[in-house]
Amino acid sequence: MLKYILKRLALALFVFVVIMTICFVLIKMLPSLPPEQFGKDAQVIQLRREQLGYNKPIMEQYFIFWGQALKGNWGISESLYPMSDVWDTFVEKLPYTVAINIYSMLISVPIGLALGIFAALKKNKWQDQLISTGVMVFVSVPSFVYALLIQYVLCFKLQWFNHTIMDYTQGAFAPSTFVDMLPAVLSLSFGTIAGLTRYTRAELTEVLTNDFMLLARTKGLTKAQATVRHAMRNAMVPIFPMILGEFISIMSGSLIIEGIFGIAGVGKLYIGAVNAIPPDYNFFMLLSAFYTLIGLVAGVVIDLSYGFIDPRIRMGSRK
Amino acid sequence: MKQRKLVALLAVVLVLVLCVGVFVACNPDETTGPSTYTYNSAASVFPTNWNPHVYQTANDSVPLDYTSMGFYGFDYNDTKDGYKLVCEMASAFPTDVTSQYVGQFGIEEGDTALAWNIPLNMNAKYDNGDPITAADYVNSLKLLLNPAAANYRADSVYSGNLKIYNAELYLKQGTTSMEPAYKFFSNWVETNESIADQIVFSVENSYLGETIRKKGYGTDSYLNAYGGYNGLASALWGLWSVADLDALTDKTWAEIKADATLTETWTKVLKKWQTDPDEEFHFFTTEYVYPEMNFEDVGIRASEDGTSITLILINPLEGFYLHYALGSSWLVHVPTYEACMSVDEEGVYSNTYGTSVETYVGYGPYKMTFFQKDAEMHFTKNEHFYGNSDTTYQTTDINIKFVEQASTRLEMFLKGQLDTYGLTAEDMETYQSSKYTYYTEGDSTWFMAFNPDAAGLVAAEKTANEEYKGAKVIDKEIITIKEFRQAVCYAIDRAAYALAIDPLGGTAKALYGNLIVSDPETGEAYRTTDEAKQAIVNFWGVADEIGEGKKYATIDDAIASITGYDPEGAKELFDIAYDKAVEAGYLKEGEVVEIVIGIPKASSTYYSKGSEFLAKAITDAVKGTKLEGKVTFKNSGDLGNGFADELRANKVDMLFGVGWTGSALDPYGLIEAYTSPDYQYDPGWDTSTAMVNVTLDGQVLTASALDWTYALSGYTIEAAVVVNGEATEDVVEVAAGTDAPTAKRLAILAAIEQAVLEQYDMIPLLTDSSAALKGMQIQYYTEEYVFGVGRGGLKYYTYTMDDAAWDAYVASQGGTLNYTVSE
Structure with a gap:
C-alpha cells in the first residue's frame, strides 16, 4: 500500500511539473504590451520589467521561477496588485473561496444523497419522476443562471438576503457572512445536488435489485436496515469519489459565482491574471499550481479512498 | 445503532449551528449614537494599490481621492458656475525665487519661473496625528525617484509640464541603454577619431532605427517579415543592400576604419545617404550609462524651519499650469513607507505601502478604516484634517463595495443601499427622463482611424493577396486617396451609430469636445471660441453658407446643423475615389477593396456591434456608386493593447473607438498626440x-x-x-x-x-458622456456639472436625512424606491 501511495505521489509530482512547465511557456507567450499613454515615460515600465527579470532569456526565467517557488517565494504581482506579494494576496482571499465551497458541500451532499436515496426507494413512482425531472433541469442549466434568478427573486424582490456580503469586517466564517453568502452557496449547490441525486439514485437502484438485498430481507432485516447497512455501503463505493470530484468542480465553478455575488475569493484572480495587460505571470503560476495540486491530490485521495470504503479493494496489489 | 445515534447527533448539531448563525446575523446589537451620514457606492473594479508612487489606474486612485490632497485644489468660483484654484496643502501660491539659484541647477542670470518656493500648510497632519513638514516632501520625493524601485509614477515629476531638475537622471542612474550617437556627439570631422571605440554601427539603435520605429515599422511582425532592422531599412529607403548593412553591423568605427573592405562598404553606404554634414552619426549607436547622482543634485529643497519647500525646474512653468501641476503630490508617510519596502534574494524590490489599512497613512478629509481586496472599503472622517468645518464634509462615513454586475448595482440602489448608480444603455429607456438622472459630458472624442501609408498598404495588400496565388484580387491602396476617407467620414450616421453602441454618446464634429478648456485661467471652453468654431465650419464645408440671407444666420446655427452624415456627398466622393484609384492603377476590374477592421477585444459587444454597424454603413453608402459591391470588410482577431501598433504597421486598415484623453485643461499639449510620430495612429501622414x-x-x-x-x-x-x-x-x-x-x-x-x-485619418465619431441616478438621501451642491468640482463632491454634498431615518424611510416604501419620477 505504502509503495502504491509513493508511486502515485511521484506520478502526481511528475504531472505537476509538466503542467506547470506548459503553463509557464504559454503565459510567457502572451503579448505583454502595456497600454499606450500620452506623456508616459515607457522607459520606467521597462526598468521595472528589467528588475522583475522579465527581459532575461525564458529558460533562465524558468529556472529562477522554480528556484524561488521551491522556497515558497511566488514573486511580486506586476499587473493585478502591483508590488504586492502574490502569495500574501492569495492567502488573504482564499478563506472566502474555501468558505463558499465548504458551505456548498455541507448543503449539497446531505440533500443530494437524501433525494437520491428517496428517489431510488420510490423508483418509477411520482416522487421519483418529480425528482428526476428536477434533476434534469438543474443539471442542464448553468449555475450563473440560477445565480441571477436567485439574486433577483431572493435578494431584490423578496429581500430575504443581501446582494453581496455587507460586512467584510466580520471575516469569512462569521455567521453574518454565512447568511450573506447563502444566495451564492445556493447557486453553487443546485448543480451539485442534482448531480449527486442522479448518481445516488442510479447506483442505489442497481444495488437494491441485487440478490444479496433479497437475502438480507429474508434474514429478517427491515427495508431501512437493509438499505442503510448493505445497499448504501455498496452504493457509496462510486459515490464517495464523486463527492470529492464535485468539490473540485465547485472550486472552479465558484469562479463565476464569486464574481456575480461580489465575493472576494480567489476565483477572479485566475481570469484576471491572464486578462491583465501585461499578464500577471506570478499570479497565474501560483493559481495554476493551486488548482493543479487540488486536482492531483484529489485524484490520489479518490484512488486511496476506495480501499477505505470497501476493504475488499486492494490498491497496488499484484494479486 | 451507535453509528445512527452519532449521525443523528451530528445532524442536530449542524442544524443548531446554522440556526444560531442565522439568528445572530439577523439580530445584530443595536446601539444608538450621534447621527451618521454614510455615502454608499459600488465599483465594478476595485483599487489594488493606492501608493501615490505606484498606482496605475483611476480606480486605484479612489482611496487617494478621499485620503490625500494636493498643494492646490479646485473649488467653486464665487458664482458657483465655474472653478478656481485654492490652497490646500500649501498655505499660499508659490513665489518665484529663480534669482536665488543663479549659478546652480543650470539657472542663468535673467531666468524666471524656474525655481518656486511653496509655503506649506502647517495645520496639515497625517491621519495618525504626525505633523507634516517640508522634510517629509523631500524624503517622499527621494523615495518616489528611488532607482531600485522604478516606481510607476516616478515620471510624474519629469515627463509632464512639471519637470523637476535632475529627477529623471536620478531615477535612471546606473542604468545603461544603447542610444543613437547623434544625440551625444556632433562635428564628425573633429570628433570621430576620439570616439572611434565608443560608437558602433547599428541600424536598430541609431537614428535610422529610431526613424523606422517612428514610422510604425518597428513591430515584430514587420521585423520578422523583412528579416530585422537591416532588411527593413534596405526595403524602406531602397538605398543599401542588406549584405552591406550586415557587414557593418556591430562594428565599432575604429574597426571599420582599420579594415579596407569595411571602409569601402561604409563609404558606399554613407554616400547614398548623406546630404548634410555630420549625418555619419545617423548610422551609429553608443552605450549611454546614466551617471551616478546624489539626491542633493535633484531640484528640491526644504527650508531650514521646515515650513516651505522650493522646487527647481528644468523648463519655466508658471501661472495656472504650475498650480495645476501641483494639484497632487508625491507625499507619503515615510516611516510606514520604509517599513513596507523589501528586496528579495533575486534583488526584486517590492513595497506594500497603500495596499491595506495597516500599510497606509493618509492626510485627507477621510481616513481609511477597512479594506478588503476586491470586496469592501470604509472611510471615516479624519479628525486631524485641517479642513474640517461645520459647513463642509457632512458625510461622516464612506462605504464602497465591489459589485461587478450593473444589474446588481441597480437593484442595490433601488433598495436604498447605494447613493448613486451609473446608468447603462439598457437602463436609459426607464430612467432617461427621471428627475434623479444627471447627465455629464466627458472630455474624450472617439474616432475612426486610418493610416494611409502607401508603402505599408502595398505590403498589406501583398500579404492579403497571397491566398490568391499571385493574382491580385484585393486592393488597399485606395485608402491613400483622401476622397475615399472623406466619403467614409460622410457615410456614417453618427446618431444611429450612437444609438446602436453607446446611447449616451453625442455626435463628434471635431478633435476636441465641449469640455476641453482652452483658457484655464478663465475656464473658457475651447469649442466656444471663434477660432474653434471656424475650424469646425471650415472642416465640414459650411463656412460659405453663414451670414445674412444665407442658409445659416450665425456660425452657431451652422454648427448646430452639422450631423456629420451626408450619404449623397459620400456617394459623389466614392465615385471620385474610384476614378482616382483606377487612374493610379490601384484598382482594376475584378478587384475589391478589403478593409480589415482592428478589434482590440472581440468578446466586447462595443466592438462587435460597432464593426458591424460601420461595415454596413459604408456598404450601404457605396450602393449606386462605381464602388458598389467592391468594398468588403473583415474583422481582425483580438489585438489587445497592440491595436494602435497594428494600424501604424498597416496590419489592419481601420480602427474605431480610439482616441486620446486626460488633458481637458491642456489641448495645446494634447494636440501632439495627433501630430507627433511618437503617438500618431497614422504615421503615414x-x-x-x-x-x-x-x-x-x-x-x-x-x-x-x-x-x-x-x-x-x-x-x-x-x-x-x-x-x-x-x-x-x-x-x-x-x-x-x-x-x-x-x-x-x-x-x-x-x-x-x-x-x-x-487629413481624414482621424474621423470623429462620438463624444463620450455618462448618466447617473442620484439617491434620494443626498443632495448635490450644484445641479450643473462644473469642471474640477463636479456637483460638489463629498466636500459639499448634504443629506436629506441621517442613516437611521433613511433606513426607516426605505422600509416605509416597502424596501424598494421609485426613481422613475420625471417631474
Missing part, C-alpha cells in the same frame, strides 16, 4: 512636411504641423510669411508656450486641429 497656415497679428504664416505643435510646447520655430497664398523666403520666429497670449495659442491650435481633421 508626415506632419513634418504637411504645411499649415496660421494667421497671427494679421500676418499669414506657414510651417509644418509638427513645427506648430513644437511652438505650442514653448519651442521657438521659424514660420515662413505667406503672400498671395505662396510661402516667401521671409521667416518669422514664433513661440507659443504657456506664457504666450491665449489668442495666439488658440489660432495655432485651431489651425492644427483643422489640418488634422482635413
Whole structure:
C-alpha cells in the first residue's frame, strides 16, 4: 500500500511539473504590451520589467521561477496588485473561496444523497419522476443562471438576503457572512445536488435489485436496515469519489459565482491574471499550481479512498 | 445503532449551528449614537494599490481621492458656475525665487519661473496625528525617484509640464541603454577619431532605427517579415543592400576604419545617404550609462524651519499650469513607507505601502478604516484634517463595495443601499427622463482611424493577396486617396451609430469636445471660441453658407446643423475615389477593396456591434456608386493593447473607438498626440512636411504641423510669411508656450486641429458622456456639472436625512424606491 501511495505521489509530482512547465511557456507567450499613454515615460515600465527579470532569456526565467517557488517565494504581482506579494494576496482571499465551497458541500451532499436515496426507494413512482425531472433541469442549466434568478427573486424582490456580503469586517466564517453568502452557496449547490441525486439514485437502484438485498430481507432485516447497512455501503463505493470530484468542480465553478455575488475569493484572480495587460505571470503560476495540486491530490485521495470504503479493494496489489 | 445515534447527533448539531448563525446575523446589537451620514457606492473594479508612487489606474486612485490632497485644489468660483484654484496643502501660491539659484541647477542670470518656493500648510497632519513638514516632501520625493524601485509614477515629476531638475537622471542612474550617437556627439570631422571605440554601427539603435520605429515599422511582425532592422531599412529607403548593412553591423568605427573592405562598404553606404554634414552619426549607436547622482543634485529643497519647500525646474512653468501641476503630490508617510519596502534574494524590490489599512497613512478629509481586496472599503472622517468645518464634509462615513454586475448595482440602489448608480444603455429607456438622472459630458472624442501609408498598404495588400496565388484580387491602396476617407467620414450616421453602441454618446464634429478648456485661467471652453468654431465650419464645408440671407444666420446655427452624415456627398466622393484609384492603377476590374477592421477585444459587444454597424454603413453608402459591391470588410482577431501598433504597421486598415484623453485643461499639449510620430495612429501622414497656415497679428504664416505643435510646447520655430497664398523666403520666429497670449495659442491650435481633421485619418465619431441616478438621501451642491468640482463632491454634498431615518424611510416604501419620477 505504502509503495502504491509513493508511486502515485511521484506520478502526481511528475504531472505537476509538466503542467506547470506548459503553463509557464504559454503565459510567457502572451503579448505583454502595456497600454499606450500620452506623456508616459515607457522607459520606467521597462526598468521595472528589467528588475522583475522579465527581459532575461525564458529558460533562465524558468529556472529562477522554480528556484524561488521551491522556497515558497511566488514573486511580486506586476499587473493585478502591483508590488504586492502574490502569495500574501492569495492567502488573504482564499478563506472566502474555501468558505463558499465548504458551505456548498455541507448543503449539497446531505440533500443530494437524501433525494437520491428517496428517489431510488420510490423508483418509477411520482416522487421519483418529480425528482428526476428536477434533476434534469438543474443539471442542464448553468449555475450563473440560477445565480441571477436567485439574486433577483431572493435578494431584490423578496429581500430575504443581501446582494453581496455587507460586512467584510466580520471575516469569512462569521455567521453574518454565512447568511450573506447563502444566495451564492445556493447557486453553487443546485448543480451539485442534482448531480449527486442522479448518481445516488442510479447506483442505489442497481444495488437494491441485487440478490444479496433479497437475502438480507429474508434474514429478517427491515427495508431501512437493509438499505442503510448493505445497499448504501455498496452504493457509496462510486459515490464517495464523486463527492470529492464535485468539490473540485465547485472550486472552479465558484469562479463565476464569486464574481456575480461580489465575493472576494480567489476565483477572479485566475481570469484576471491572464486578462491583465501585461499578464500577471506570478499570479497565474501560483493559481495554476493551486488548482493543479487540488486536482492531483484529489485524484490520489479518490484512488486511496476506495480501499477505505470497501476493504475488499486492494490498491497496488499484484494479486 | 451507535453509528445512527452519532449521525443523528451530528445532524442536530449542524442544524443548531446554522440556526444560531442565522439568528445572530439577523439580530445584530443595536446601539444608538450621534447621527451618521454614510455615502454608499459600488465599483465594478476595485483599487489594488493606492501608493501615490505606484498606482496605475483611476480606480486605484479612489482611496487617494478621499485620503490625500494636493498643494492646490479646485473649488467653486464665487458664482458657483465655474472653478478656481485654492490652497490646500500649501498655505499660499508659490513665489518665484529663480534669482536665488543663479549659478546652480543650470539657472542663468535673467531666468524666471524656474525655481518656486511653496509655503506649506502647517495645520496639515497625517491621519495618525504626525505633523507634516517640508522634510517629509523631500524624503517622499527621494523615495518616489528611488532607482531600485522604478516606481510607476516616478515620471510624474519629469515627463509632464512639471519637470523637476535632475529627477529623471536620478531615477535612471546606473542604468545603461544603447542610444543613437547623434544625440551625444556632433562635428564628425573633429570628433570621430576620439570616439572611434565608443560608437558602433547599428541600424536598430541609431537614428535610422529610431526613424523606422517612428514610422510604425518597428513591430515584430514587420521585423520578422523583412528579416530585422537591416532588411527593413534596405526595403524602406531602397538605398543599401542588406549584405552591406550586415557587414557593418556591430562594428565599432575604429574597426571599420582599420579594415579596407569595411571602409569601402561604409563609404558606399554613407554616400547614398548623406546630404548634410555630420549625418555619419545617423548610422551609429553608443552605450549611454546614466551617471551616478546624489539626491542633493535633484531640484528640491526644504527650508531650514521646515515650513516651505522650493522646487527647481528644468523648463519655466508658471501661472495656472504650475498650480495645476501641483494639484497632487508625491507625499507619503515615510516611516510606514520604509517599513513596507523589501528586496528579495533575486534583488526584486517590492513595497506594500497603500495596499491595506495597516500599510497606509493618509492626510485627507477621510481616513481609511477597512479594506478588503476586491470586496469592501470604509472611510471615516479624519479628525486631524485641517479642513474640517461645520459647513463642509457632512458625510461622516464612506462605504464602497465591489459589485461587478450593473444589474446588481441597480437593484442595490433601488433598495436604498447605494447613493448613486451609473446608468447603462439598457437602463436609459426607464430612467432617461427621471428627475434623479444627471447627465455629464466627458472630455474624450472617439474616432475612426486610418493610416494611409502607401508603402505599408502595398505590403498589406501583398500579404492579403497571397491566398490568391499571385493574382491580385484585393486592393488597399485606395485608402491613400483622401476622397475615399472623406466619403467614409460622410457615410456614417453618427446618431444611429450612437444609438446602436453607446446611447449616451453625442455626435463628434471635431478633435476636441465641449469640455476641453482652452483658457484655464478663465475656464473658457475651447469649442466656444471663434477660432474653434471656424475650424469646425471650415472642416465640414459650411463656412460659405453663414451670414445674412444665407442658409445659416450665425456660425452657431451652422454648427448646430452639422450631423456629420451626408450619404449623397459620400456617394459623389466614392465615385471620385474610384476614378482616382483606377487612374493610379490601384484598382482594376475584378478587384475589391478589403478593409480589415482592428478589434482590440472581440468578446466586447462595443466592438462587435460597432464593426458591424460601420461595415454596413459604408456598404450601404457605396450602393449606386462605381464602388458598389467592391468594398468588403473583415474583422481582425483580438489585438489587445497592440491595436494602435497594428494600424501604424498597416496590419489592419481601420480602427474605431480610439482616441486620446486626460488633458481637458491642456489641448495645446494634447494636440501632439495627433501630430507627433511618437503617438500618431497614422504615421503615414508626415506632419513634418504637411504645411499649415496660421494667421497671427494679421500676418499669414506657414510651417509644418509638427513645427506648430513644437511652438505650442514653448519651442521657438521659424514660420515662413505667406503672400498671395505662396510661402516667401521671409521667416518669422514664433513661440507659443504657456506664457504666450491665449489668442495666439488658440489660432495655432485651431489651425492644427483643422489640418488634422482635413487629413481624414482621424474621423470623429462620438463624444463620450455618462448618466447617473442620484439617491434620494443626498443632495448635490450644484445641479450643473462644473469642471474640477463636479456637483460638489463629498466636500459639499448634504443629506436629506441621517442613516437611521433613511433606513426607516426605505422600509416605509416597502424596501424598494421609485426613481422613475420625471417631474
